[in-house]
Amino acid sequence: MNQAHTLSSSRPQQIPDNKASVNKASANIDSSPLKDIKPGARRFCVAPMLDRTDRFCRYFFRQISREAFLYTEMITTGAILHGDQDRHLSFDEAEHPVAVQLGGSNPEDLARSARIAENYGYAEVNLNCGCPSDRVQAGRFGACMMLEPNLVADGVKAMRDAVSVPVTVKCRIGVDDSEHYDFVRDFIGTVTDAGCDTFIIHARKAWLKGLSPKQNREVPPLDYPLVYRLKQDFPELEIIINGGINTLAQASEHLQHVDGVMLGREACQNPWILADVDKLFYSTQQDTPNTQVALTRDAVVAAMLSYAEAELSRGARLQHIVRPMLNLYQGQPNGRRFRRYLSENAHKPDAGVAVLAAALETIQPTTISAEA
Numbered sequence: 001m002n003q004a005h006t007l008s009s010s011r012p013q014q015i016p017d018n019k020a021s022v023n024k025a026s027a028n029i030d031s032s033p034l035k036d037i038k039p040g041a042r043r044f045c046v047a048p049m050l051d052r053t054d055r056f057c058r059y060f061f062r063q064i065s066r067e068a069f070l071y072t073e074m075i076t077t078g079a080i081l082h083g084d085q086d087r088h089l090s091f092d093e094a095e096h097p098v099a100v101q102l103g104g105s106n107p108e109d110l111a112r113s114a115r116i117a118e119n120y121g122y123a124e125v126n127l128n129c130g131c132p133s134d135r136v137q138a139g140r141f142g143a144c145m146m147l148e149p150n151l152v153a154d155g156v157k158a159m160r161d162a163v164s165v166p167v168t169v170k171c172r173i174g175v176d177d178s179e180h181y182d183f184v185r186d187f188i189g190t191v192t193d194a195g196c197d198t199f200i201i202h203a204r205k206a207w208l209k210g211l212s213p214k215q216n217r218e219v220p221p222l223d224y225p226l227v228y229r230l231k232q233d234f235p236e237l238e239i240i241i242n243g244g245i246n247t248l249a250q251a252s253e254h255l256q257h258v259d260g261v262m263l264g265r266e267a268c269q270n271p272w273i274l275a276d277v278d279k280l281f282y283s284t285q286q287d288t289p290n291t292q293v294a295l296t297r298d299a300v301v302a303a304m305l306s307y308a309e310a311e312l313s314r315g316a317r318l319q320h321i322v323r324p325m326l327n328l329y330q331g332q333p334n335g336r337r338f339r340r341y342l343s344e345n346a347h348k349p350d351a352g353v354a355v356l357a358a359a360l361e362t363i364q365p366t367t368i369s370a371e372a
Contacts, residue, residue, distance in 0.1 A: 077104030174205035
């Protein structure tokens with residue numbers, strides 16, 4: 001696993017803020033092999049989760065799995081075009097493969113934002129057509145865009161014309177009363193005609209009124225067979241299934257019917273679930289880099305110590321760096337002590353790497369050395 005932090009975070013080349021900036025022919029695109037997506041790379045993905053999958057979380061996940069395909073939390077086009085681009089888009093190259101998820105509906109804004117994200121080095125641009133929150137609806141994007149498939153198609157085409165990396169779509173199986181198969185089939189067909197060949201499909205419909213985003217992840221019933229049917233009807237497309245997947249056994253079952261699976265909050269509640277992903281879904285051995293270092297929880301903490309030291313020197317707060325680590329020892333002896341120590345100390349203004357090191361000391365050495 002990656003034991004040392006790469007000090008050079010991904011940064012974009014400077015591009016002009018005008019329509020010409022989305023023209024691939026005039027752009028000096030970085031063709032780093034880190035951006036290349038291998039066939040089957042999306043067999044196991046970690047979902048874009050708002051206020052969860054930030055760059056600290058993604059770096060942490062990458063210490064556990066070298067192959068799982070990672071996504072940013074949704075970033076709106078407005079935040080990219082008018083906000084602090086480095087804060088929203090900078091990431092460590094060790095996070096690859098990683099995709100950016102955009103929220104927006106204006107094709108020109110999407111194209112400009114995709115072009116900027118590509119210059120930061122993201123391997124894929126994903127369009128959010130699944131979020132049902134009121135705030136997202138007010139901006140005319142997210143799940144409500146499924147009701148305007150031609151608008152989605154226009155956005156996809158604009159982004160494909162602007163970038164050389166893949167453009168994908170994450171959506172639901174329906175919206176409100178538009179939950180019949182024909183609705184989602186026609187949506188997929190329209191967007192496919194615009195050049196999208198990868199769809200991540202949450203196997204629940206979205207209720208735009210009356211349910212919170214959390215309830216929309218739990219209340220509408222799951223319909224996995226409908227997603228399987230989409231794969232049967234569109235065999236040339238890459239179909240990735242999302243929703244209610246909490247175990248690797250479930251993921252394996254879904255892969256009998258679709259091309260990939262996407263795990264959501266289980267990865268945050270039980271991050272060690274990622275430890276077997278490479279072996280089960282990518283047939284890769286933990287042979288490079290640092291083949292002599294076994295994949296253990298304490299080895300992951302050691303890697304995060306180095307990373308945290310570098311990030312703290314840049315002004316990051318320890319509480320943000322370690323937040324995704326709180327459940328690392330879930331179910332292990334003294335796991336609660338590890339979590340409690342970080343929760344009680346990482347938020348302090350002067351908290352440094354010594355806090356993380358001390359949290360590791362709350363785990364008995366016998367527990368650490370017994371892991372494999």
